[in-house]
Amino acid sequence: MTGVKHMKWWGWGVDGIAFHHEDKPRLAPFVLDKVGLDITTPGRRSLQxxxxxxxxxxxxxxxxxxxxxxxxxxxxxxxxxxxxxxxxxxxxxxxxxxxxxxxxxxxxxxxxxxxxxxxxxxxxxxxxxxxxxxxxxxxxxxxxxxxxxxxxxxxxxxxxLGRLNKVLSIDDEAGLATIQAGALGPDLEEQLGRRGWTLGHFPDSFSHSTLGGWIATRSSGMQSDKYGDIAEITRGLKMAMPGETLELRPLPSTSTGPSVREMVLGSEGRLGVITEATVQVHRLPEVREIQAYFFPSFAAGLKAMHDITRSEANVTVSRVSDERETAFSFATQKKSGGVSKLVTAGLMRVLKARGWDLDQICLSFVGFEGSKGHVARQKGIVKEIISEHGGMNVGTGPGQLYDQKKFDTPYIRDFLLDRGAAADVSETAAPWSKLKPLYDNVIEAAENALAEVDRSGYIMCHLSHSYHAGACLYFTFAIADDSPEVLERYDVVKRAIQQTFIDSGGTLSHHHGVGVEHSPWMEQDLSPAGMKIIGELFAGVDPKQNLNPGKVVHTGRPGVSVLSKQPED
Amino acid sequence: MTGVKHMKWWGWGVDGIAFHHEDKPRLAPFVLDKVGLDITTPGRRSLQxxxxxxxxxxxxxxxxxxxxxxxxxxxxxxxxxxxxxxxxxxxxxxxxxxxxxxxxxxxxxxxxxxxxxxxxxxxxxxxxxxxxxxxxxxxxxxxxxxxxxxxxxxxxxxxxLGRLNKVLSIDDEAGLATIQAGALGPDLEEQLGRRGWTLGHFPDSFSHSTLGGWIATRSSGMQSDKYGDIAEITRGLKMAMPGETLELRPLPSTSTGPSVREMVLGSEGRLGVITEATVQVHRLPEVREIQAYFFPSFAAGLKAMHDITRSEANVTVSRVSDERETAFSFATQKKSGGVSKLVTAGLMRVLKARGWDLDQICLSFVGFEGSKGHVARQKGIVKEIISEHGGMNVGTGPGQLYDQKKFDTPYIRDFLLDRGAAADVSETAAPWSKLKPLYDNVIEAAENALAEVDRSGYIMCHLSHSYHAGACLYFTFAIADDSPEVLERYDVVKRAIQQTFIDSGGTLSHHHGVGVEHSPWMEQDLSPAGMKIIGELFAGVDPKQNLNPGKVVHTGRPGVSVLSKQPED
The missing domain is CATH 3.30.43.10 (Uridine Diphospho-n-acetylenolpyruvylglucosamine Reductase, domain 2)
Structure with missing residues (x-):
């Protein structure tokens, strides 16, 4: 009636799309080996x-x-x-x-x-x-x-906001588009693309998330290394607040006191409802290419991504998976194409002869955009860095597949839930100097937490965004648990990961926001004084707490999620 | 006793440095011609x-x-x-x-x-x-x-904060330095330089401004096109607030709700006292070069800067003066060296032969940094753009002089005050599409204002920083007035300029902050709802208004500076 379409009420995405294991012959043995879970069983039906x-x-x-x-x-x-x-x-x-x-x-x-x-x-x-x-x-x-x-x-x-889905205007001269907040990723890219523009913002949730949601939660996309996180992309804003409308005109930069723009970003509905934004748009590039590389270890891959970031190359994607996620990638390949082409006995023999530990291989993607000459030069710079760190180019095939399939990842959680495992993600950002220790600590903490709840599970990671001072590490983890206590056990693992982020010098989230899931760690991340500032801001604008109350600022016991049973003291 | 040195109590900078006209033979005739002011008179003494x-x-x-x-x-x-x-x-x-x-x-x-x-x-x-x-x-x-x-x-x-002037630590791996807020530009660059690092933040005030001041007012430097404004440079913060200390750990990026970091930036002391910050630092580049160019018009220069910004070049400085500021630059050159070398009869004949209107020449500086090859490539890209817009390279001489003398500019105000003219600056930022109309409107508004107060004066402008979506226009203006009413008349001009910024789609300030000077335009810039947000933030953290009260949020009549007599209604 309203014309607004939604995702499945019980899971990710739209009807008719689901994750399958049958076309991925290596996956079931992999999951059985790693987690002891048989995913070849027919999925349970959820409630109607x-x-x-x-x-x-x-x-x-x-x-x-x-x-x-x-x-x-x-x-x-x-x-x-x-x-x-x-x-x-x-x-x-x-x-x-x-x-x-x-x-x-x-x-x-x-x-x-x-x-x-x-x-x-x-x-x-x-x-x-x-x-x-x-x-x-x-x-x-x-x-x-x-x-x-x-x-x-x-x-x-x-x-x-689903009806507010239009690109309202494009300033072709300035490269700025004014777009309604309810526009989904594909909708706005389609409207921009018709006029030769792209926003260049492609989070995993792209197909089912909106411009307003990205702004309200400080989203990042896969090409944010080039186009910037949504905080940089968003130049102007319109938000309905109690009794009045906030209008921030589009500005390239300004020194008008504490940044109101940066207060609306990440406000998760607590200051008002974002209705439109003026955002930076870009012309479609002549060449767009994602190259895949293998590294002999995650440490080598991280160092290479850091060196690329501080080089004179200007890449659009800098991504490297740890050996765990690489093994998972290999296991989810279809019979032909993509990485599976690479994982041949021949290549593996070559790498072994070079002294690689095949269990430690790490898959990396680096993205390039621009004119042919520009892309060629960037690739030249990157090639040298990759080889300094013992890496090896394995062509554009895997990257193309990654590019096509990147928005399908969230479907796997429903598949696993149907078969007795709970999987989700936690991401952080930290300075380069703290990244590898943080990674090691998180893996150890998650494994200890799984041992504590006496369940098998898996955790894997990739570096997803690079900055001058550090990078985002994106962890995916699963716990094999078919019991009614799955959420409580999941929480033990989730809490261990989040606390380790903080303890290791990382932030509680790089681009997923706070909500109620991460609010228990806000005070440790920003210090109590930081929470006082945010609390006063919310209380001043919304004294009766009518606007999405309970989000961002934690109201329960520190370090404990409000969403599941509290652990025993 | 405290060991902290200050500027002259009555003017800019340190004793022994002052602006002189004697070594600039073209200046006195220029000022006499443009403003009717004889600057060859000995300066008045100010009070002791x-x-x-x-x-x-x-x-x-x-x-x-x-x-x-x-x-x-x-x-x-x-x-x-x-x-x-x-x-x-x-x-x-x-x-x-x-x-x-x-x-x-x-x-x-x-x-x-x-x-x-x-x-x-x-x-x-x-x-x-x-x-x-x-x-x-x-x-x-x-x-x-x-x-x-x-x-x-x-x-x-x-x-x-003058005693808090130390670089406390450098994270060489992450390129992050923790520095006390009271460190002046030269002090911190010297301490960083000893270990091979630079902050890359060079505002005009560099010699006499501090890291804490830059953060508190959202400063930009001359190389911010490459290194970022202070908002991007600042990754972590420590601030003494009433009853508690805010500590924001250094993070490359984070999605922890409304950005507390971006609330401290620009807070001008209203939330507390910033005591230290962790900032991004960079290795000194192999090559650093500033090329000078002439354009046949300001419009052509603006377009060229825009094209450079959206090109695949990655320049450190993008600057172009209007014909007024270019003429002033020519007039302030010493007998030999710098631009004066260029302003030869020979070159002018060549330009005239090409059809240039010599009164319309605009001087531009573009900066390059990096490896030799990188700099050469960027220069190649820029060269093509410059020539597309009818510009002409005039070598590195003027740029070197600009680079050496850039921090001396503020001294000229004292020289002029001694001789009966008040000069200051106003800067804004606006989308590229609005830049030229805004410029035209400001020149017209300033000239009308000068006519209104019946005084001669001068206004000139350069583009100083470029972004994807727009740029900063930096205006310098002077009013010849030796009377006790100089401030009231100055205010008429200043108000006209500021109001035109807003009316033409620009912001009230790009990097000088708000204070009490710009607060009357805050509500028009951010909308009343934006001011409510800032007001609630300040009131929540500092309910008794002990912290630098009256700054950022205007308390008087809209559009009227609180600092001078109010105009008649």
Missing amino acids: LEDLTIPPSRLSDQLRATLTKIVGQANVVDDDLDRVVHTKGKSVRDLIRVRRGELGRVPDVIVYPGSHEEVQEIVDACVDADAVLIPFGGGSNIAGSLEVPLEENRQIVSVD | LEDLTIPPSRLSDQLRATLTKIVGQANVVDDDLDRVVHTKGKSVRDLIRVRRGELGRVPDVIVYPGSHEEVQEIVDACVDADAVLIPFGGGSNIAGSLEVPLEENRQIVSVD
């Missing part, structure tokens, strides 16, 4: 929508009338499917709970505004009615930023 | 320190005892010279008032802490005593950020 117990909407007639007046009846929705879809994001915690039918508190109504003005009226109506407002973009968040507080007794209004 | 009426210190015995206990007697100073030095920054408004002996409210005491811990104790003591605390770095601010509010009845404590 009809099986769910959905608490009745608490929306008052008065607020319904007000909202209906603002957006029209067709755009005020409280049917079961919509309410379930809007009740959570897509973290593995969210997926597990929804699949179990543990919905918790569910939004009482979903409104679909069609303009900034309507959003402003909705914000004001919610504050007037002392209702809770939770903005909703693509619903892809994995940090609990969409969580409805269990203890919340007020009415919950989910504001879905 | 002994002539000033300095209000007695209002420091209570109790607060003095507390401060003495914290920093020791030698570091609690209230002699006349120190109090006058700390009473203002170095805007032309500050210079005029100090030279007249119009000191206004003067700090009651200056304390020179020797450690972060001492700063923290000072902050707490000031809040406890309900005193006003104004942090002081190099004292170079020209936005009124050091202004002591006239109506302030509480005790005023100026906290001079």
Whole structure:
């Protein structure tokens, strides 16, 4: 009716797309070997929508009338499917709970505004009615930023930005596009592409996340080494706040005091609802190429990425997987094509003869964009660095495959949940000097945590973004657990990883935001004074806590997620 | 006693350095022609320190005892010279008032802490005593950020960070240095240079401004196109806030909610006293070169800078002066060397033959750094762009001179004040599409304002920093006025320029900060909602307004500077 499409209520992505193991002959043996899990069993069915117990909407007639007046009846929705879809994001915690039918508190109504003005009226109506407002973009968040507080007794209004999906204007001279916040990645790239532009922002969630969501959570994309994180990309903003609209005009740079732009970035709905942004766009490059490399060790790969970053090359992607993720990549290849072409007995013999430990091979991708000459020069610089660190170019085949398949990764979590394993991701950023020790500490902490809960599991990592001063390490981890206690055990591992990030000089998250999932570590990351600053900011703008309360600032015990049972003292 | 050196109490820089016209034969005729001012007259003497009426210190015995206990007697100073030095920054408004002996409210005491811990104790003591605390770095601010509010009845404590001037540590692996906030530009570059590093941050005020001041006001340097503005350079921070210390660990990037780092940047002392920062440092480049170019018009020069920015070159400096500033540059050259070598009858004949209007020549500098090959390639790309826009390379001579003399520019204001003219600067940033119209509007507005106050004057401009989406335009303007009303007339011009920035899509300041000088335009720049956000932030952290009150947030009538008489309605 509203025309807005959503992901599956019970999992990632759209119907008809799912992860399969049958076309990946190495995967089942790999998982059996590493985790002791047989993934060849048919998946369990999750509940049907009809099986769910959905608490009745608490929306008052008065607020319904007000909202209906603002957006029209067709755009005020409280049917079961919509309410379930809007009740959570897509973290593995969210997926597990929804699949179990543990919905918790569910939004009482979903409104679909069609303009900034309507959003402003909705914000004001919610504050007037002392209702809770939770903005909703693509619903892809994995940090609990969409969580409805269990203890919340007020009415919950989910504001879905899905109808605000247009590129409003492009300043061709300045390379700036004004885009509505609800535009999904593919939608806005399609609209920009028609006029020869690209935003160049490609997070894993690209297909199902929105511009507004990226800004509200400080997203990064796969080509952010070149195009910048969303914080740099976003030059102007419009946000509906209680009683007034924030309008930040597009500026290349400014020295107007504490940066309001940088306060809206990462605000996760706590200051208002972002309705549009003016962002930097770029002309499509003549050449775009991703080269793959092998390194004899992760340490060598990390050093090479650092040297590339401080070289005179200017790459678009700098990525290297540890040996664990490389082995997983090898195991998920289809019968032909991609990396599997490389993992031939012949190549392996060559590497062995060179003295490589084949279990330590690390796969790397480096991206290049620009004119032919520019790309050739960058590749020349990179080639030399790779070889200084004992690496080896293995062509563009794997990179092409990576490029095509990069947005399908999140589907694997549903596949694993169907077969008794919970998998998710945690990422951090740290100075180059702290990166390898942090990595070693995280692997050890995760393995200790798995031993503590007496479950098998797996953890793997890649470096995903490079900066002058450091890089992002992106960990994926899984725990084999089919029991009702899976979330509690998962939390033991997740907590160990997050705490190790902090203890090793990293941040709690590089680009997934805070939500309620990471808020327990905020005080350790930013110091108590940093949390005081953020707390005062939120309290000043939103004194009654109507705007997505409970996110970013942790309200429970330090170091303990509010989302699962507390561990024994 | 404290060992901390300051600038002249009545002007810019140190004793023994001053601007002279005698060695610049073209200057006096130029000024006479353009402004009708005879600068060959001997300069007026300003007041002597002994002539000033300095209000007695209002420091209570109790607060003095507390401060003495914290920093020791030698570091609690209230002699006349120190109090006058700390009473203002170095805007032309500050210079005029100090030279007249119009000191206004003067700090009651200056304390020179020797450690972060001492700063923290000072902050707490000031809040406890309900005193006003104004942090002081190099004292170079020209936005009124050091202004002591006239109506302030509480005790005023100026906290001079001058003793905190050490590079504390360098992380050679990550390229990060932890430096105390009171380190002046030359001091920290010397300490870094000894270990082969540079910060690469070179604002005009470099010799007399500090790291903490740069951060507190969102400074940019001449090579920020390559090294980034101070906001990007600053990765970690330590700040003494009321009752607690903010510690932001150095991180390459993070998604921990609204950026506290970006709230401290530009906070101008209103959230606390910055005591140290961890900043990105770089290895000294093999080659460093500044090439000079002539363009037939400012419009052509602007387009060329834009094309360089969006090219595959990666320059360190992109600067082009309008024809007014170019003429001024020609006029300030010494008898031999620099641009004067170029401004020969021979070259001018060549340009004339090419059809150039010699009054429209625009001088441009483009900087290159890196390996020989890298610099050669960048120069090749730039060369092509320059020639596409009708420009002409005129070698490295002028650039070398510019490079040596760039930090001497502020001295000229004292020279002019001595001879009956008030000069200062206003800078903005705007999208590329708005740059030329903004420029035209500002020139027109300034000339109209000069006509309105019936005084001759001059305004000139250069583009100083380039970004993907736009650039900084940096205006210098002067008004010939020897009367007691010079400030009121100066304000008419300054207001016209600032309002035109806003009306033409620019920001009120690109890198000079807000203070009290620019605060009247904050609401127009950031919208009222943006000011609400900043106001709530300040009020939350500093409810009694002990921390540098009155800065950033304007408290008077909109559009009117609080610093001079209000215009008639």
